[in-house]
Amino acid sequence: MVIIALARPQRTNEKVEQYTEGIDIMLVLDISESMDLQDFTPNRLEAAKETAIDFINGRIADRIGMVIFSGEAFSLAPLTTDYELLTDLVNSITFNMMDAKGTAIGSAVSTGINRMRESEAKSKVMVLLSDGDNNAGNVDPVFAAQLAEAMDVKIYTIAVGKDGMVPYGTDFFGRPQMIESYLNEETLRNIARITKAEFFRASDDQALENIFTKIDELEKAEIIESRYKETMDYYRPYLMWGILFFFAWMALKSTFFNNFLLD
Structure with a gap:
């Protein structure tokens, strides 16, 4: 999850506005x-x-x-x-x-x-x-x-x-x-x-x-075109789940459940 977050997944929407001067x-x-x-x-x-x-x-x-x-x-x-x-x-x-x-x-x-x-x-x-x-x-x-x-x-x-x-x-x-x-x-x-x-x-x-x-x-007529890029980051959910799983692993590291898995 952390690796995916570090890759910084994004979503980009491109908007085009046209203005015609008649x-x-x-x-x-x-x-x-x-x-x-x-x-x-x-x-x-x-x-x-x-x-x-x-x-x-x-x-x-x-x-x-x-x-x-x-x-x-x-x-x-x-x-x-x-x-x-x-x-x-x-x-x-x-x-x-x-x-x-x-x-x-x-x-x-x-x-x-x-x-x-x-x-x-x-x-x-x-x-x-x-x-x-x-x-x-x-x-x-x-x-x-x-x-x-x-x-x-x-x-x-x-x-x-x-x-x-x-x-x-x-x-x-x-x-x-x-x-x-x-x-x-x-x-x-x-x-x-x-x-x-x-x-x-x-x-x-x-x-x-x-x-x-x-x-x-x-x-x-002359057409004037303006382009806008709207970028949204999607790394936060992956980073949050990665941190959550890391702390969960840390919490379970010294417990009976972890020892049972190692045995």
Whole structure:
């Protein structure tokens, strides 16, 4: 027993605590009439909404906000971690939420920056999704991008849609109608370049999903890990029993019982 006690038996439990410092993300979504084109299923807007919801539900501890725009911009949701609320808001987005026609990219970026101006997050990101050139609003997109860069906001831009003839509605006989679509990438490319982010071109549903997956990988929150070791000694019971047996042996050493054992 004493020998076992001297070996100092122990039991160690290791605890790991993880702390995630989230980032702030502003989703900026174009809801202009051209987003109703059907080169995506069922159209560009619905495909973007579905992918945005998957992106939202894939984040952990990140605050996410939402801006929608056409000829004007509107802040749909402030930065929040209530992903269920965000999902409901994205599902509720429709084309008739705004009367102003056109595509006000500069105004949309400015609105998103305004929502993020008090953010203290180490990483601030905006994801701008549009299918058109800036043709409305009173804010120049390049100026808005420079303002974002000054505030350390990276703007990932996604150009949605195909060039050429794309389906839009059906004719009297139920056959798909085709209209010409042209996408000017220059504005979106400039915004991404100025803010040191990336530009993407999405030509179908799968490409759009892959782009959001890549942005998700690029903008991962930092995970801080702390490890604690809790060690418990178990030598005391063995030492106590060893001492007890030793004194018992000493007490019985000169007794009849000990002599009987020796004989």
